[in-house]
Amino acid sequence: MSDDLTRRPAVELTAALRSKEISATEILEAHLAVIERINPRLNAIVTLDADGGRTAAREVDKKLAAGKENLPPLLGLPVVIKDIVETAGMRTTWASSVFADHVPAEDAEVVARLRAAGAIILGKSNTPEFAAGANTDNELFGPTGNPWSPDLSPAGSSGGSAAAVASGMVPIAQGTDFGCSLRMPAAFCGIVGLRTTPGLISNYPLELPWDPGQVLGPMAREADDAAMMLDAMAGYSCMMPNSAFAPWESAFDLVRARQDAKGLRLAYAQDIAAIGVDAELESICRAASFALADDGAIVEEVDFDLSDARNAYLTLRGEWMVGMQHARLDDLDAFGDNLAGNVRSGLNTTMRELAKAESLRTRVWHRYRELFETYDALLMPMSPVPQFPVKKNFPDEIGDTKLQNYVDWIAGAFLVTMGGIPAGSVPAGLSAAGLPVGLQIAGPRFAEPLILGLSRLVQRANPLPWPSWASEQ
Numbered sequence: 128m129s130d131d132l133t134r135r136p137a138v139e140l141t142a143a144l145r146s147k148e149i150s151a152t153e154i155l156e157a158h159l160a161v162i163e164r165i166n167p168r169l170n171a172i173v174t175l176d177a178d179g180g181r182t183a184a185r186e187v188d189k190k191l192a193a194g195k196e197n198l199p200p201l202l203g204l205p206v207v208i209k210d211i212v213e214t215a216g217m218r219t220t221w222a223s224s225v226f227a228d229h230v231p232a233e234d235a236e237v238v239a240r241l242r243a244a245g246a247i248i249l250g251k252s253n254t255p256e257f258a259a260g261a262n263t264d265n266e267l268f269g270p271t272g273n274p275w276s277p278d279l280s281p282a283g284s285s286g287g288s289a290a291a292v293a294s295g296m297v298p299i300a301q302g303t304d305f306g307c308s309l310r311m312p313a314a315f316c317g318i319v320g321l322r323t324t325p326g327l328i329s330n331y332p333l334e335l336p337w338d339p340g341q342v343l344g345p346m347a348r349e350a351d352d353a354a355m356m357l358d359a360m361a362g363y364s365c366m367m368p369n370s371a372f373a374p375w376e377s378a379f380d381l382v383r384a385r386q387d388a389k390g391l392r393l394a395y396a397q398d399i400a401a402i403g404v405d406a407e408l409e410s411i412c413r414a415a416s417f418a419l420a421d422d423g424a425i426v427e428e429v430d431f432d433l434s435d436a437r438n439a440y441l442t443l444r445g446e447w448m449v450g451m452q453h454a455r456l457d458d459l460d461a462f463g464d465n466l467a468g469n470v471r472s473g474l475n476t477t478m479r480e481l482a483k484a485e486s487l488r489t490r491v492w493h494r495y496r497e498l499f500e501t502y503d504a505l506l507m508p509m510s511p512v513p514q515f516p517v518k519k520n521f522p523d524e525i526g527d528t529k530l531q532n533y534v535d536w537i538a539g540a541f542l543v544t545m546g547g548i549p550a551g552s553v554p555a556g557l558s559a560a561g562l563p564v565g566l567q568i569a570g571p572r573f574a575e576p577l578i579l580g581l582s583r584l585v586q587r588a589n590p591l592p593w594p595s596w597a598s599e600q
Contacts, residue, residue, distance in 0.1 A: 132157035133295035137204055137352035144203045151187035151203035155180050158205045162296045165600050168277050171290035173268045174218045174251040183247040201359050202245030205297045209288055210251040211258050214238055222256045222265040225461050236329040237343050237360055244359035252287030259466045261537050266463050270517045274594040275562050279514040282311040288346050289316040294597040299356045305341040307540030313552040314509035314565020317591050319353045319582055320346045321551040324572045326371035329364035334451045336367050339547045350582040354382040378576045385580030389423030394502040400538030401434035403525040404511040411564045412508040415555035415585055422584050433542040439487035440541050442480050445473030488545050495546040499571040509552045509565035543569050553582035556589045
């Protein structure tokens with residue numbers, strides 16, 4: 128019964144709870160049992176509030192017993208929050224020894240929204256220090272393993288959330304995405320992860336509220352669950368200067384209604400970053416993309432090359448790193464080498480370099496705008512490389528090609544970020560090694576329902592088994 132509950136979709140859990148087939152306490156205890164069994168090896172959840180979770184679950188059961196109506200959508204669902212997002216009364220460390228004992232007094236706005244939607248905030252998920260890295264490792268907590276094989280990386284920086292969801296520790300989780308931080312872990316762990324349109328979900332009180340780079344989004348095993356969570360997270364915020372109203376009422380309703388791809392014209396691009404892509408991964412993503420023709424879509428391959436903007440992104444990333452740490456610039460020696468190195472690189476950026484990068488960002492935006500005048504969505508491989516060893520900081524080559532720097536391998540993701548558009552990763556199948564392969568789907572601003580709707584179709588055609596290592600535990 129325990130394993131059954133932790134492997135059921137979030138949508139099914141909420142329905143079973145409302146029908147009184149199961150209780151919130153049963154849901155919580157089942158997930159706590161998986162956490163106790165698996166988390167010591169995976170290290171996905173770094174702060175756990177089991178007692179608080181049990182108290183919250185009992186309150187949910189009381190509401191159900193009282194027959195209350197108009198119950199919130201995420202009622203009784205255990206959720207973990209990435210450890211760079213504030214949780215009232217629950218330790219938030221930014222994965223940094225400098226803040227190892229920090230306990231916020233208030234929730235971040237997105238956490239408050241999740242609580243209001245009935246979710247049980249069960250703990251905090253692992254991340255690199257201040258989310259600066261595409262592998263989930265830090266000096267405070269150590270590395271997070273991949274539930275398909277703990278010796279492999281779950282990618283980063285939302286690797287803890289991805290591993291927790293994929294292994295059944297929680298049904299849904301929150302992540303953030305700047306370069307690839309939500310999408311790449313979803314791809315490496317075989318789940319759905321959605322980078323949202325800037326302004327759709329409040330970042331408050333994260334730094335740089337005007338910045339369109341870092342956004343928050345849902346992570347789930349199925350597209351329907353991600354859509355249900357998205358509805359709870361999204362909403363206008365007076366605390367965010369770039370906050371925006373979604374042009375749709377419910378992403379969940381739109382995604383659930385997506386039964387085919389008739390009337391859609393989709394573009395497939397093999398390598399928008401011109402860095403090379405592992406042949407097996409590309410083949411799997413290509414097959415999953417063109418198979419959408421079976422659902423009624425017109426799918427065409429396009430030559431969409433944004434590689435001239437790779438260096439511009441690094442410049443903008445440096446500016447962002449300095450901005451995020453501006454209050455701590457005199458204390459860089461207290462931080463890990465990865466974070467400190469990123470900030471120091473940004474400090475060396477010149478105004479001329481920054482102006483050139485902003486000009487290129489504008490051109491990237493217009494290239495996407497023009498593409499989406501013809502196509503409804505753009506599909507491409509999420510990662511150019513398969514899962515790499517957990518203690519390897521980053522891949523340094525693709526096939527026989529040596530990469531120029533430590534973020535080159537995520538260029539196909541960060542060139543989507545540059546355009547300020549939403550994108551998601553959905554499992555497209557398994558490699559010969561039995562590891563999940565992620566397909567990236569990008570669309571114009573506020574195309575989240577379309578992205579998740581297409582993800583639904585891709586998952587229907589390419590269902591994954593339970594992660595191999597996790598299923599044996």
